[in-house]
Amino acid sequence: MTRIVKLHEIAHGRSGDKGNRLNVSIIAYEERHWPILLKQVTAERVANLFAYRGVTEVRRYELPHLQALNFVIEDALEGGVNSSLAIDTHGKCLSYHVLGMEVLVEDEMAEGASPNADAQGVT
Amino acid sequence: MIQTTKEGALYRIGCGAGFSGDRIDAPQAVVAAIAAGGGGAIIFETLGERTLALGHIARRQDPSKGYEPRLKDLLEPILHVCISAGITIVGNFGQANPPAAAALIQQIADRLALGTLRIAIVSGDDLTDKVDLAVTERWEGDRRLPPIDGEIIAINAYIGALPIAEAIKVGAQVVVTGRVADPALALGPLLAHFGWDWTDLDRLAAGTLVGHLLECGSQVTGGFFADPGFKDVPDMADIGFPIAEVEADGSFVITKPEGTGGVVDLRTVKEQLLYEIHDPAAYLTPDVTLDITGVQLAQVGKDRVRVTGARGRPAPNTLKATIGYYGDWLGEAEISYAGPNALARAHLAVETITARLARRGLTLRHRADIIGAVSAFDNEGGHLSLGYTDAGSGDYRVRFAFGSACKRDVEHAVQEVNALYCCGPAGGGGVRQSVRPRVRTVSHLVPRHLVRPAFHFFGEES
Numbered sequence: 001m002t003r004i005v006k007l008h009e010i011a012h013g014r015s016g017d018k019g020n021r022l023n024v025s026i027i028a029y030e031e032r033h034w035p036i037l038l039k040q041v042t043a044e045r046v047a048n049l050f051a052y053r054g055v056t057e058v059r060r061y062e063l064p065h066l067q068a069l070n071f072v073i074e075d076a077l078e079g080g081v082n083s084s085l086a087i088d089t090h091g092k093c094l095s096y097h098v099l100g101m102e103v104l105v106e107d108e109m110a111e112g113a114s115p116n117a118d119a120q121g122v123t
Numbered sequence: 124m125i126q127t128t129k130e131g132a133l134y135r136i137g138c139g140a141g142f143s144g145d146r147i148d149a150p151q152a153v154v155a156a157i158a159a160g161g162g163g164a165i166i167f168e169t170l171g172e173r174t175l176a177l178g179h180i181a182r183r184q185d186p187s188k189g190y191e192p193r194l195k196d197l198l199e200p201i202l203h204v205c206i207s208a209g210i211t212i213v214g215n216f217g218q219a220n221p222p223a224a225a226a227l228i229q230q231i232a233d234r235l236a237l238g239t240l241r242i243a244i245v246s247g248d249d250l251t252d253k254v255d256l257a258v259t260e261r262w263e264g265d266r267r268l269p270p271i272d273g274e275i276i277a278i279n280a281y282i283g284a285l286p287i288a289e290a291i292k293v294g295a296q297v298v299v300t301g302r303v304a305d306p307a308l309a310l311g312p313l314l315a316h317f318g319w320d321w322t323d324l325d326r327l328a329a330g331t332l333v334g335h336l337l338e339c340g341s342q343v344t345g346g347f348f349a350d351p352g353f354k355d356v357p358d359m360a361d362i363g364f365p366i367a368e369v370e371a372d373g374s375f376v377i378t379k380p381e382g383t384g385g386v387v388d389l390r391t392v393k394e395q396l397l398y399e400i401h402d403p404a405a406y407l408t409p410d411v412t413l414d415i416t417g418v419q420l421a422q423v424g425k426d427r428v429r430v431t432g433a434r435g436r437p438a439p440n441t442l443k444a445t446i447g448y449y450g451d452w453l454g455e456a457e458i459s460y461a462g463p464n465a466l467a468r469a470h471l472a473v474e475t476i477t478a479r480l481a482r483r484g485l486t487l488r489h490r491a492d493i494i495g496a497v498s499a500f501d502n503e504g505g506h507l508s509l510g511y512t513d514a515g516s517g518d519y520r521v522r523f524a525f526g527s528a529c530k531r532d533v534e535h536a537v538q539e540v541n542a543l544y545c546c547g548p549a550g551g552g553g554v555r556q557s558v559r560p561r562v563r564t565v566s567h568l569v570p571r572h573l574v575r576p577a578f579h580f581f582g583e584e585s
Contacts, residue, residue, distance in 0.1 A: 012354060012390060014347065016399035019566060021264035025397035027390070052506040056267065061403050065419060066393050072401045075267050078503055082173055082450060082563040083268075085490040085503060085524040093499040 008099040015095040135163035141340025156380040158208035164312035167214030176447025178219030179277040189220030225581040243290030245300040247576035262566035273449035283409030287311025306334025327411035328435030329373025345385030358384025441568035450563035454525040454533035456540035468548035487527035
């Protein structure tokens with residue numbers, strides 16, 4: 001049994017800008033969700049998500065020991081911080097655009113996933 | 124500097140500001156913690172791409188200005204403790220005018236009866252009028268931006284940690300820089316303290332990683348992170364700024380002062396580790412190419428994350444240089460519509476302004492966002508807003524933005540939004556408006572031989 005959840009339930013992330021280039025990290029809260037990120041949060045899906053902004057290229061980098069993906073999104077910022085007419089010229093809000101993407105999870109995985117638990121668990 | 128005890132082998136370096144507008148009272152707890160640990164360094168990163176161009180404009184208008192405007196507020200409360208506890212201060216708060224910043228710091232020291240300080244001034248980043256852009260290459264991330272079409276304000280190269288390290292080795296208590304690569308602010312003091320060799324690329328990488336994690340201040344200790352119910356952060360009003368406890372081999376622990384708010388855990392460190400990173404195997408700096416693909420993180424205590432595994436390869440042959448030039452005028456104006464049928468009234472306001480701009484022949488770039496519907500994610504054409512509907516009632520703020528080289532046209536456009544008070548849809552209120560000039564930036568790659576990083580002490584000849 002699978003269900004559809006927002007990526008935000010199983011992952012967190014941050015966006016950053018340099019010139020007209022945006023990067024968004026997407027990080028699994030729990031190791032067991034890492035395969036979902038790898039399989040479902042593809043460069044192609046992210047490129048489609050931002051197509052309306054005139055994105056020209058998306059590259060995805062995988063960091064398995066951090067269970068994190070890093071997306072480099074070219075030309076997403078409509079000219080960047082000093083020329084765009086947008087409200088959020090830096091694209092600081094845009095990590096949450098990616099986190100709004102829907103993913104399929106096994107039902108028992110979604111339940112009981114409590115991102116705040118064990119946040120300071122000493123390894 | 125030979126350290127014999129195990130405790131003494133640890134070097135503490137903290138961050139006092141992650142951007143020009145950062146919390147002014149944050150450095151005090153950081154300095155107190157480093158002082159209790161026996162000294163170290165504190166870095167201030169207050170220089171954005173645009174901030175630097177604004178500094179150059181300020182310096183042209185007044186030769187005694189052009190440095191970080193809040194420098195006095197940042198340093199006055201901590202200078203005494205830093206000097207007495209042996210905490211080296213390193214900051215890019217010199218902006219476009221490091222000598223003037225150094226003069227101000229000495230004035231503060233005089234007022235606090237600290238005597239004459241050894242304040243190093245780093246130079247060499249300012250390439251204005253010194254480089255022919257025609258022979259340089261655009262930085263790849265900016266390749267699709269339009270050509271420079273305004274008067275150039277300044278060109279500054281990102282220089283590395285060498286002059287910072289050399290200045291500290293010969294006794295600098297404060298190092299004032301203009302544009303340097305942000306992580307170099309931390310790598311400099313680490314090179315000076317541990318005496319790492321310039322060919323030891325993994326140590327350069329480790330020090331660069333320390334700087335990368337520290338340079339945005341609280342972004343690694345719970346700032347820019349909280350998401351209630353998912354990522355909770357205690358005491359956001361008193362987030363402790365970060366401190367790295369670095370060992371001679373380059374491994375380090377990220378932590379924060381005891382008793383402060385915020386959190387340091389694997390999640391905060393991962394987010395900052397990837398912040399503004401492109402290829403994680405090749406983070407390019409003037410000092411080293413940093414590879415973070417092998418970085419390991421471990422929570423080793425409450426608010427303590429150990430970081431190991433940075434790897435380095437040789438730095439690129441070119442340096443990134445940012446060109447600031449005069450851009451267009453930006454006008455912004457907002458008006459609210461609330462209650463029944465508010466979305467339809469908001470859309471009518473947008474249509475009305477579009478028609479008024481055409482009628483008055485104002486051929487400027489313009490855009491409207493309906494805040495409360497879709498705004499931050501949308502594009503200039505309003506693509507996402509097209510499909511937005513509500514249940515017939517709402518609370519919306521229409522935000523118009525206008526861009527043009529002609530200030531008067533922008534002022535006219537903004538005035539049209541103000542005129543919606545009487546001539547627009549029913550119940551429009553709360554107009555706010557502004558018109559301001561913009562500085563644009565674009566980055567190029569400059570051959571290293573054109574850049575001559577150096578330092579001298581305040582009060583001595585450069």
